[in-house]
Amino acid sequence: MKKYLFIVKTQIIKSLTYEFNVYGNILMQTIIMITSAYFWRALYSGQGVVGDVTAESMQTYIIISSALSVLLITGVEQRIGRSVERGTVATDMTKPVSLFGMFFAEDIGSIIALIFQNMVPILLIGSIMIKVPVMADIRDLPLFVISVVESFLINWLIAALFGMMAFSTINNNALIQVKKHLIRLLSGSIIPIWFFPEGVAKVLSSLPFIYIYQLPLSIYIGRGTRAEHLAQMCIQFLWLVILSALFLFVHNRVTRKVMVQGG
Amino acid sequence: MGKSFDTLRHYLDVTAVNIKMAFMTIVEYPANIAGWFISNPLQFIMGFAIIKFVVESFGKINGWNYGQLAFLYGLSVISHALSMIFFVQGWFMGWFVIEGDFDRYLTRPLGVLYQFFFTNINIFGITDLIPGIIVFIYGCVKSGVNPSFLFIIQVIIMLIGATLIRGGIYIFIGSTSFHTRSAVDFGQYTQEIMDKTTMYPISMYPESMQFILTYLIPIGWVSFYPVSSLLGIDNGISSGMITAFITLAVGILMMLLAGAYFNSGLKKYESAGN
Numbered sequence: 001m002k003k004y005l006f007i008v009k010t011q012i013i014k015s016l017t018y019e020f021n022v023y024g025n026i027l028m029q030t031i032i033m034i035t036s037a038y039f040w041r042a043l044y045s046g047q048g049v050v051g052d053v054t055a056e057s058m059q060t061y062i063i064i065s066s067a068l069s070v071l072l073i074t075g076v077e078q079r080i081g082r083s084v085e086r087g088t089v090a091t092d093m094t095k096p097v098s099l100f101g102m103f104f105a106e107d108i109g110s111i112i113a114l115i116f117q118n119m120v121p122i123l124l125i126g127s128i129m130i131k132v133p134v135m136a137d138i139r140d141l142p143l144f145v146i147s148v149v150e151s152f153l154i155n156w157l158i159a160a161l162f163g164m165m166a167f168s169t170i171n172n173n174a175l176i177q178v179k180k181h182l183i184r185l186l187s188g189s190i191i192p193i194w195f196f197p198e199g200v201a202k203v204l205s206s207l208p209f210i211y212i213y214q215l216p217l218s219i220y221i222g223r224g225t226r227a228e229h230l231a232q233m234c235i236q237f238l239w240l241v242i243l244s245a246l247f248l249f250v251h252n253r254v255t256r257k258v259m260v261q262g263g
Numbered sequence: 264m265g266k267s268f269d270t271l272r273h274y275l276d277v278t279a280v281n282i283k284m285a286f287m288t289i290v291e292y293p294a295n296i297a298g299w300f301i302s303n304p305l306q307f308i309m310g311f312a313i314i315k316f317v318v319e320s321f322g323k324i325n326g327w328n329y330g331q332l333a334f335l336y337g338l339s340v341i342s343h344a345l346s347m348i349f350f351v352q353g354w355f356m357g358w359f360v361i362e363g364d365f366d367r368y369l370t371r372p373l374g375v376l377y378q379f380f381f382t383n384i385n386i387f388g389i390t391d392l393i394p395g396i397i398v399f400i401y402g403c404v405k406s407g408v409n410p411s412f413l414f415i416i417q418v419i420i421m422l423i424g425a426t427l428i429r430g431g432i433y434i435f436i437g438s439t440s441f442h443t444r445s446a447v448d449f450g451q452y453t454q455e456i457m458d459k460t461t462m463y464p465i466s467m468y469p470e471s472m473q474f475i476l477t478y479l480i481p482i483g484w485v486s487f488y489p490v491s492s493l494l495g496i497d498n499g500i501s502s503g504m505i506t507a508f509i510t511l512a513v514g515i516l517m518m519l520l521a522g523a524y525f526n527s528g529l530k531k532y533e534s535a536g537n
Contacts, residue, residue, distance in 0.1 A: 020443035028452035036470075038266045042467035049321055164281055164344045165294075174298025174387075185309040195320045200312075215360075 004105040011109025015117070021118045029118065030125050033066040036190070037130045051194040056131070057221040059086040063126035063133040064220050065189055065213060070119040070212040071111055071148070072155045072212065076103040077163035077170050080171040090260045100251065107156065136222025143229060150236050155183070155212050155246060157243040159233065167254040188214030194223070208243065277373065278381055281380035285384045296387075300373040307340050310462070311398055325467040330405030331494055332463070337399025338418070339461040341487040342394050342425035348388030350430035352380050354453070356437025357446030376434075376525055406494060414493070417507040421489035424507070427514030428485050429457070434521035442526030461486040466498065484513045 037059055044055035053061075080103070080117055085246055105180040126133060135141065162179040166172035182192060186209040193201045193210055215236055219229050289296060314336060318329045327335070359379070360366055368378040403410060410418075436449050460468075465476050466488045476483040490507035491498040503507055504536065 018445040020445045024439075024443075024449065025452075028449060028456070032452060032455050032459075035456060035472075038468050038472065039459055039463070042325065043317065047321065169294030169298075171292040171295045172298075174295045174302055177302040178298060178305065181306040181309065185306070185313065191313050191317065196316045197319070200316075260318065 004101055007097070007102055007105035008109040008112065008239060011106045014108050014115045015113035018049075023121055025118055026121050026125075029066055029069075029122055030129075033062060033122065034129060036062045036066075051192070052193075053194070053221070053223055057136070057223070058222050059131050060133040061080075061192065061217050063123070063130055064217055066126065067123050068148070068151075068213065068216065069117050069189060070114050070122065071152055073111065073114065074156055074159035075107055075110060075157045076156065076165075077176050078171065079103050080108065080160075080163035081166045081176065085171055087260045089258060093255070093258070099255065103160070104156065133220075135220055139221050139228070140222070140229070142217055143226075143233065144219045147219055147229075147233055147236060148210075150233070150240050151212045151216055154208055154236070154240055154243060157240075157247050158183070158208065158212075160247060161243070161250060164250055166256050180213040183209055183212060186210065187212045188217065192217070205232075205235075208239040211239055267388030272395050274373070274377065278384075281381050281384055282323040282386070284382075285386045289386055298300075299387045299390050303387070304394045307391065307394040307398065310340075310359040310458070311394075312337055314462070317496030325464050327464050327496070329401060330407070332402075333398060333497070334402030334406045334408065334494060335464065335486055335490045336462050337395055337397075337402045338422070338425075338490055341392060341399060342422050342429060342485060343457070343461075344388050344391030345422065346429035346433070348385050349380060349383045349426070350433050351388065351450075352383050353430065353433030353437040355446075356434075357440035360532065361446050363446065365529070365532055366534050375529060376522060408494070413504075417489075417493060421493075421507040421510045424510035424512070424514035425485040425489070427518045428481055428510075431514070431517030431521040432480070432482070438521070438525045438528040441525075441531050452518055457482065457485070464491070467491060481513050481517065484510045498518075 006161075040058045040062060041055060043060065044050065048054065080089075083092050088097075092102070095102065098104075123133070135144070157181060162175050163172065165175050169175065186193070186204055186207065188210050192214055193204050196204065211232070215229075215232050218224055218232075298448060311333070314332055318324065318332065324332060347444055356379075365375065365379075368375045368382075371378060402408075408414070432453070436453060441444060460482045461524065465473055465483050468476070473483070477488075488501055489506050489510045492502050492504075495502075
């Protein structure tokens with residue numbers, strides 16, 4: 001455990017090195033958040049409630065979605081890709097820590113740094129420039145926190161699974177893009193799936209993606225009843241179990257035979 | 264005159280070799296080819312589906328109906344694809360700066376910016392182009408556009424302009440790395456901002472934002488102004504044939520400014536000590 005905490009610490013220090021990155025990221029994310037807020041405001045102009053949600057709730061949705069996206073940044077897929085492509089996977093595997101334990105610790109480290117560097121500023125800017133994103137019902141806070149933790153894990157496992165394909169394809173850049181688009185468009189991070197036709201929405205609620213963004217966000221803005229949220233959290237948990245099992249299965253298979261390129 | 268013609272021919276020869284090399288590099292990883300052929304069309308098909316769903320939930324967007332939005336989306340994706348083929352390297356300029364990769368280009372007797380973009384020409388951009396063209400044709404049919412010869416000329420001119428504007432923006436953002444000495448992958452952010460501002464009419468945004476998108480960061484010219492002129496929708500700034508040419512002029516201006524900014528940055532470039 002101590003070894004992993006050390007990796008986390010190193011990663012935090014690494015993330016703090018480039019100051020400009022921090023400002024650049026905040027600036028870009030602010031622009032995206034404000035554009036999205038205006039986008040929804042324009043769509044809602046002259047309409048009261050669409051898809052069971054008001055314009056006000058949608059603004060909160062956007063702010064919290066932007067903040068949440070900071071937590072859901074993963075480096076594991078690129079990390080594996082690079083390490084396999086350059087052959088450094090050989091040295092990574094000889095280290096006295098488990099390969100994916102190390103990647104996980106690195107991601108945790110980056111995220112701890114990002115919470116202070118990005119998430120807090122974004123929430124502040126959003127509160128000042130758009131609106132204060134108040135939670136619909138503060139009693140749902142424990143549910144929200146649990147679902148965020150689960151969504152973080154689901155997101156990380158999906159990233160790791162896509163990353164592991166590098167062991168057989170050597171170059172996984174394109175696959176990382178596939179994963180990125182799937183999560184971006186099907187998770188409700190940009191457009192919640194309750195605006196989709198019923199059939200499509202039904203298919204999507206059986207896939208893991210909406211449990212990454214949309215479930216915690218629905219809980220936050222209070223769309224749906226608590227019973228519905230709890231039912232969805234059961235599915236979320238189920239996906240967490242399925243993906244963990246898949247992760248272990250694939251992990252054991254791919255790390256047994258590793259091709260090292262010029263390492 | 265003869266000399267500059269020779270130079271041009273030399274550049275064209277090098278470009279041909281580069282394209283050949285690019286093809287050879289991409290066949291190195293077959294899974295990657297499959298991946299790109301899935302990921303890029305997937306992105307645009309889903310993006311397009313989302314527009315449809317939004318229109319179904321909210322009705323017209325600022326007076327634009329579904330067919331017109333499809334037309335806008337199609338042209339936006341096509342210029343995006345073209346900029347991906349020629350200028351996507353701009354997204355990664357920061358890495359070249361901090362890893363000292365410009366050394367290689369500086370020692371060769373060709374323009375640095377040319378080498379930067381064309382030694383890594385991104386053939387995979389074609390995977391963006393195909394869905395773009397399909398949606399564009401669909402949009403033409405849906406919005407009842409009758410493509411005359413003049414219409415096609417306007418579309419081609421505005422596409423060149425739009426691609427140059429996008430490329431110029433990528434170069435601008437990438438060149439900041441010379442001054443900040445850091446590499447940030449702004450590609451995804453740029454893409455997300457561009458999605459919201461080129462795939463929907465910018466007239467839906469507040470006036471202050473429209474002003475910025477028209478005069479300061481000319482994203483409005485990438486798709487909104489030329490497309491609304493093509494469809495005969497009033498955009499309050501420019502209408503008729505002239506709009507396509509204004510787009511081209513804005514594109515060339517953006518490129519010149521971005522090139523100047525890049526060169527001023529390059530003067531500050533010091534290698535990474537390798």
